[in-house]
Amino acid sequence: xxxxxxxxxxxxxxxxxxxxxxxxxxxxxxxxxxxxxxxxxxxxxxxxxxxxxxxxxxxxxxxxxxxxxxxxxxxxxxxxxxxxxxxxxxxxxxxxxxxxxxxxxxxxxxxxxxxxxxxxxxxxxxxxxxxxxxxxxxxxxxxxxxxxxxxxxxxxxxxxxxxxxxxxxxxxxxxxxxxxxxxxxxxxxxxxxxxxxxxxxxxxxxxxxxxxxxxxxxxxxxxxxxxxxxxxxxxxxxxxxxxxxxxxxxxxxxxxxxxxxxxxxxxxxxxxxxxxxxxxxxxxxx
Amino acid sequence: xxxxxxxxxxxxxxxxxxxxxxxxxxxxxxxxxxxxxxxxxxxxxxxxxxxxxxxxxxxxxxxxxxxxxxxxxxxxxxxxxxxxxxxxxxxxxxxxxxxxxxxxxxxxxxxxxxxxxxxxxxxxxxxxxxxxxxxxxxxxxxxxxxxxxxxxxxxxxxxxxxxxxxxxxxxxxxxxxxxxxxxxxxxxxxxxxxxxxxxxxxxxxxxxxxxxxxxxxxxxxxxxxxxxxxxxxxxxxxxxxxxxxxxxxxxxxxxxxxxxxxxxxxxxxxxxxxxxxxxxxxxxxxxxxxxxxxxxxxxxxxxxxxxxxxxxxxxxxxxxxxxxxxxxxxxxxxxxxxxxxxxxxxxxxxxxxxxxxxxxxxxxxxxxxxxxxxxxxxxxxxxxxx
Numbered sequence: 250x251x252x253x254x255x256x257x258x259x260x261x262x263x264x265x266x267x268x269x270x271x272x273x274x275x276x277x278x279x280x281x282x283x284x285x286x287x288x289x290x291x292x293x294x295x296x297x298x299x300x301x302x303x304x305x306x307x308x309x310x311x312x313x314x315x316x317x318x319x320x321x322x323x324x325x326x327x328x329x330x331x332x333x334x335x336x337x338x339x340x341x342x343x344x345x346x347x348x349x350x351x352x353x354x355x356x357x358x359x360x361x362x363x364x365x366x367x368x369x370x371x372x373x374x375x376x377x378x379x380x381x382x383x384x385x386x387x388x389x390x391x392x393x394x395x396x397x398x399x400x401x402x403x404x405x406x407x408x409x410x411x412x413x414x415x416x417x418x419x420x421x422x423x424x425x426x427x428x429x430x431x432x433x434x435x436x437x438x439x440x441x442x443x444x445x446x447x448x449x450x451x452x453x454x455x456x457x458x459x460x461x462x463x464x465x466x467x468x469x470x471x472x473x474x475x476x477x478x479x480x481x482x483x484x485x486x487x488x489x490x491x492x493x494x495x496x497x498x499x500x501x502x503x504x505x506x507x508x509x510x511x512x513x514x515x516x517x518x519x520x521x522x523x524x525x526x527x528x529x530x531x532x533x534x535x
Numbered sequence: 536x537x538x539x540x541x542x543x544x545x546x547x548x549x550x551x552x553x554x555x556x557x558x559x560x561x562x563x564x565x566x567x568x569x570x571x572x573x574x575x576x577x578x579x580x581x582x583x584x585x586x587x588x589x590x591x592x593x594x595x596x597x598x599x600x601x602x603x604x605x606x607x608x609x610x611x612x613x614x615x616x617x618x619x620x621x622x623x624x625x626x627x628x629x630x631x632x633x634x635x636x637x638x639x640x641x642x643x644x645x646x647x648x649x650x651x652x653x654x655x656x657x658x659x660x661x662x663x664x665x666x667x668x669x670x671x672x673x674x675x676x677x678x679x680x681x682x683x684x685x686x687x688x689x690x691x692x693x694x695x696x697x698x699x700x701x702x703x704x705x706x707x708x709x710x711x712x713x714x715x716x717x718x719x720x721x722x723x724x725x726x727x728x729x730x731x732x733x734x735x736x737x738x739x740x741x742x743x744x745x746x747x748x749x750x751x752x753x754x755x756x757x758x759x760x761x762x763x764x765x766x767x768x769x770x771x772x773x774x775x776x777x778x779x780x781x782x783x784x785x786x787x788x789x790x791x792x793x794x795x796x797x798x799x800x801x802x803x804x805x806x807x808x809x810x811x812x813x814x815x816x817x818x819x820x821x822x823x824x825x826x827x828x829x830x831x832x833x834x835x836x837x838x839x840x841x842x843x844x845x846x847x848x849x850x851x852x853x854x855x856x857x858x859x860x861x862x863x864x865x866x867x868x869x870x871x872x873x874x875x876x877x878x879x880x881x882x883x884x885x886x887x888x889x890x891x892x893x894x895x896x897x898x899x900x901x902x903x904x905x906x907x908x909x910x911x912x913x914x915x916x917x918x919x920x921x
Binding site for chain 2: 250253256257260261264360364366367369372375376377384385386458459460462464465468499500501503504507508509510511512
C-alpha cells in the first residue's frame with residue numbers, strides 16, 4: 250500500500266505540472282490583461298498536434314519538433330490577441346465570451362484538419378526508471394523536469410528582469426506603470442503570446458505521453474483554472490503548487506475511491522481550501 | 536420547339552418512375568471520433584459495396600431494376616447527432632433500411648424514437664445493447680449484426696474457456712469506460728468469469744481519461760493474472776502503454792479493440808489475447824474473397840488497406856448489403872420489411888464471413904482469436920460457429 254501511495258504521489262506531481270503550466274498561463278494573462286483566457290487549452294492542443302505532425306509524419310527529431318510547435322502556438326496566440334483579445338482588455342465578461350468563441354473556432358479547424366479520431370504519437374523515450382519499488386516512465390520524468398524548469402525560469406525572469414518588474418508594477422497599478430514609461434499595450438500582448446507559448450509547449454510535451462484528440466484542451470483549461478484558483482490567482486509559484494496539489498489529490502483519491510469520479514476529488518479539495526482561504530493558498534488577501 | 540416541349544413533358548413524367556427504382560440505405564455510424572473503430576470500417580465497406588452494386592447495373596427484384604442510394608452520416612459517436620440523423624433518414628429521406636449503430640450508448644438513445652417506426656423499417660446494428668431488445672415488443676425492426684458474447688456459442692464464452700485452459704488464469708482485472716458500452720461488458724463478463732471460477736476486480740473510468748496510472752496501480756495491487764481493458768482503441772493505446780511502462784500488467788485479454796495497441800508495445804507484452812473477427816493479414820493469403828475485397832478497397836479508396844480496423848467490417852458492412860439485396864430478391868419486394876426480415880433470418884451467407892442470424896435476429900459468424908506473445912509472435916485460431 251505504501252508503494253502504491255508513493256507511486257501515485259509521484260505520478261500526481263508529474264501530471265500536476267501539466268496542469269500547472271496552463272495555470273501559469275491563466276494567472277499571467279489574468280494578472281496583466283484582466284481576462285481569463287479559456288482558449289489556452291486550445292493552444293495546448295495546437296502545440297500537441299503540430300508536434301505529432303512534425304515528429305510522426307514529417308519525421309523530425311522530437312527535440313527539434315517542439316520548437317516550431319511552440320512557436321506556431323505562440324503565433325496563433327499573437328493573431329488571436331491582435332484580432333480579438335486586445336479589444337477586451339480588463340473586461341472580464343467580454344474576454345470570457347471571446348475566448349469561449351475562440352475555442353469553437355480552433356476546435357472546428359482541428360476537426361477539419363485531423364478529424365476526431367485520436368492520434369497516437371510514436372514513442373519518444375520508452376521504458377521506465379525504478380525508484381525503490383515504483384516504476385516511473387522515463388518520458389514522464391523528462392516532461393516534469395522540462396515543465397518545472399520553464400516555470401522556474403518564468404518566475405526568475407519576472408522577479409529579476411526589468412520586464413518582469415514592469416509586469417508586476419502594471420498588475421499592481423496600471424496607471425502608475427504607464428506613467429513610469431511601461432509600454433502597456435506591448436506588455437499585454439507580450440503576456441498573451443507568452444502564455445499561449447507556454448500552453449503550446451505543454452501540448453508538445455503532452456503529445457509524448459498521451460494520445461491526442463481535438464477536444465483535449467477542454468479538460469486541461471478546466472484543470473488549469475482550478476489549479477490557478479487553488480494556488481491563488483496572481484501567484485506564479487501558486488500556479489505550480491496548485492497544479493501539483495490537484496494532480497496528487499486526483500491520483501491519491503483514485504486509490505481509495507472509485508476512479509470514475511477522479512475529476513471530482515480535485516474539485517472537492519479546491520472548494521474545501523477556498524472555504525478557508527478564499528484567495529487561494531499563495532494568493533494575496535484583498 | 537414542339538420537340539423541346541415533348542422532351543420536357545417526357546422528362547417530368549419519367550422522374551417519378553426513376554425515383555421508385557432507387558432503394559435508400561441509411562447509415563448512422565461513428566466515422567470519426569474516439570470510438571471510430573466502431574463505425575469507420577462499416578462506413579468504408581458499405582460505400583464500397585454500394586458502388587459495386589450500382590456499377591454492375593443495380594439489382595433486379597421482380598421486373599424492376601434498382602440502384603442503391605447510400606445516405607451515410609458521421610455521428611462521431613454522439614448519441615444526439617445520431618438521433619438527428621436517424622430522424623432525417625426516416626422522416627425526410629423515407630429510408631426503410633438503416634445500418635448502424637455499433638455503439639451501445641447511441642442505440643439506447645435512439646431506441647425510443649426508432650420504435651415508433653416499428654414495422655416500417657429495419658435497423659441493422661452491431662451495438663451490444665441491441666441484444667437485450669431483440670424479440671421484445673415493438674422491436675421487430677431490430678437485427679443485431681454481430682456475434683453475441685455469452686451463451687454456449689458466444690465468442691466471449693469461448694474465449695474465456697480458452698483463457699482458462701491455455702493460461703490457467705485465476706483472477707482478472709477489468710478496466711472499462713463508465714458508459715453503456717462499458718457497463719454492458721461488465722454485465723456480460725462478470726458472470727462468465729464467475730462461472731469458470733475466475734475472480735474479478737473492476738474499475739471504471741470516465742471517457743476522455745488519458746492518465747490511467749492510478750487505476751492501473753490500484754488494480755495491479757490486487758495481483759490479478761491479467762488485465763481486461765476498455766473497448767475502444769482510443770483508450771487502449773494509452774492503457775496498454777501505461778500498463779507496460781509502469782510495470783503494472785504485461786498480460787492482456789480483449790474482446791473489443793484491435794491488435795494495434797499490442798503490436799505497438801510488443802516488446803513489453805508477455806501475452807495479448809484478443810478477439811478479432813477476422814485476422815486479415817492471414818486471411819488475405821488463404822481466402823480469395825478477402826484478397827479481392829482488399830484489392831477492391833485499395834482501388835476504390837486509392838489508399839492502403841486498414842488491416843487493424845478491417846475486422847470491424849463484420850458488422851453492418853460490405854457483406855450485409857449483399858445479404859439485404861438477396862433477401863429483397865427472395866421476398867420479391869424492396870419495401871415489405873417484414874418479409875425481407877424473414878428472408879434475412881432464414882439465410883446463410885458466405886461472403887467475407889459466413890453469416891447467419893438466429894431466430895431472434897442476432898448474427899452468428901465465424902471469427903479468429905489472435906494471441907500475440909512477446910516480440911510480436913502471432914498465432915491465430917479460427918473458430919467456426921456454424
